[in-house]
Amino acid sequence: MISARACSIETRSRHLKCHVGSSVPGCFRTIRVNSLKERENMTGKELVIKALKEQKVRYIFGYTGGAIMPVFDVMDQQDEIVFIMSRHEQGAGFMAQGLSRASLSNPEPQIGVCMSTSGPGAMNLVTAVADAHMDSVPIIAITGQVATGVIATDAFQESDVVGVMMPITKQTYMPLQTEEIESTIHEAFYVANTGRRGPVVIDIQKDVQQNEVAADYSFDARSFRPNLPGFFYHPSPEREPVHRAVQLINSSDQPVIFCGHGVIDSQAGDLLQEFAEKTNIPVAFTLHGLSAMPVDHRLSLGMMGMHGTVEANRAIMEADLIISFGMRFDDRVTGKLEEYAAGADVIHVEIDPSEIDKNVTTSIAINADVGRTLHVLLSDPELTSRPRLKWFSQIDEFREETRAETEEEIATAVGSGGQLLMKSIVHRLSELTGGADNIIPDVGQHQMISARFYNFQKNNTWFTSGGAGTMGCSLPMAIGVKLARPDERVWSISGDGGFQMNIQELGTIMEHNIDVKIMILNNGYLGMVRQWQTLFFDGRYAGTPMLSPDFGQIAAAYNIPYLKVDTPENIDSAIMAAIEHDGAFILEFICDPSEIVLPMIPSGGGFDNMIIRKPTAEPKPTNKGQTDVE
DSSP states (O other), X not given: OEEEXXXXXXXXXXXXXXXXXXOSTTSSOOOOOOSSBOOTTOBHHHHHHHHHHHTTOOEEEEOOOTTTHHHHHHHTTOSSSEEEEOSSHHHHHHXXXXXXXXXXXXXXXXXXXXXXXXXXXXHTTHHHHHHHHHTTOOEEEEEEEOOGGGTTTTOTXXXXXXXXXXXXXXXXXXXXXXXXXXXXXXXXXXXXXSSSOOOEEEEEEHXXXXXXXXTTOBOOXXXXXXXXXXXXXXXXXXXXXXXXXXXXXXXXXXXXXXEOHHHHHTTOHHHHHHHHHHHTOOEEEOGGGTTSSOTTSTTEEEEOSTTOOHHXXXXXXXXXXXXXXXXXXXXXXXXXXXXXXXXXXXXXXXXXXXXXXXXXXXXXXXXXXHHHHHXXXXXXXXXXXXXXXXXXHHHHHHHHTXXXXXXXXXXXXXXXXXXXXXXXXXXXXXXXXXXXXXXXXXXXXXXXXXXXXXXXXXXXXXXXXXXXXXXXXXXXXXXXXXHHOTTSOEEEEEEHHHHTTSGGGHHXXXXXXXXXXXXXXXXXXXXXXXXXXXXXXXXXXXXXXXXXOOHHHHHHHTXXXXXXXXXXXXXXXXXXXXXXXXXXXXXXXXXXXXXXXXXXXXXXXXXXXOBOSOOSSOOOOOOSOOOOOO
């Protein structure tokens, strides 16, 4: 078996791979299998399904084709695993993501599995796999490959899946023998779900799928333990840095807690809230940290970063201590690094050692699981609470900078052109659902508005594409979330641009009767890019105006109920119609194209460059072909 993995996990802990063909000893290995004997005529395709059943897989998302047909043939002859046919392989990858992320807190968490054929099928998975890698989401992608004898001959639908996938996965496998399939799959699940989670790809040649195992083949999944030299995983923190962190926390006057995706990933939202309350320290959230605790909690500062709240960003710049849990200090959070939180000490709790001191220099580094670290912090008898009245008074002043005009905008519901404001729509959705629903926004203005104006009350109810910023993620991801949480309401929120990138997955919803509520916030533009063009390109709207089809007719073609909303009086009734309907529902809202998401820190700028108010006059567009939304 070719196993592409890194020889030094200490230097690149996020990737378990090296270049195929490397002469470094130990880079490639074959897993030896032994123990319980299986019947002698089992084939590779049967072992694939057997291993997935042993991993308690309930759903497989994918699209068949020549090189993966043998596995699909076996899958069709059993009923323990349900196959969900996506209409595009990228959709299958995002469905797998949604299932993985939403089932994290289930009694039996699932790792999403997607399948495709070779060549274009595997290449269509690349974006979803890369997205999972950026956002640390565990998925298993199994791809068919051309037969061993024709590899590297440019055979029909051949592509170098291992080579393409290596930079965007934790591990990429190509089992060379049928006997290696079962152990490879079990190891893949372990790698995907251990430490900093992420995607794993298994590329299986067609003949390896069809061949029978040797007569002496045996494998026991119950006793199998992966042999991964150099794969160091430190879930529990050392006491000494934790105790030093407690001393620093106790002595700080203006501390801020950072809540990142690692808090969600370790199911530590309740612990984070307990820690914040015990120490009386305000909390700012990354995009992926949202929903770890109620957004309207007295200690919540809301989202931080490029489109974060004024109070979160101002507090960070004035802080004397940052306590960061499970986040990587990426550019959308920090802005200009040289000016970022210059007066603050930094305590960084992070499962992946490669992220510590990568962008921001730490005062105390704790390389461990966030949940376990919070347990240890809370059990330290010296951890104390301080009133910090002056600090909270200053934060209240930050809040007041934009509170009145934001409330007025929400109440107004329409922009200067009489069309609906996205922030008002999301606010009404939050009010009508009590902030308790699962929200899956696409990428763009509506994503930032949803992050700002949906009042999350339940843990781990926010799912989106962060690091890669992949448009088109929402609809298929929402399908996976709904399958993981069949008894909870799920909302896919997209712009007119992102919705059309994976619109074909309406077919998946129709075929399987998946109850996803769909909101299209249609402003006739690629809104986030248009916003930048308004602010920094003198209103030259190049490549952003777009004409959309009649979404009502499309909804009818897929037999999904539909309502179009263009007046504020109908917002509530439309949302309630979707809520009360048993099944999928599409709502299209006609939105103001001039709406701008603020605050905003310009790219390359620091927090001092934060834009908090819309320009008084919008520049006149100079491009031809601009179309008003009708």
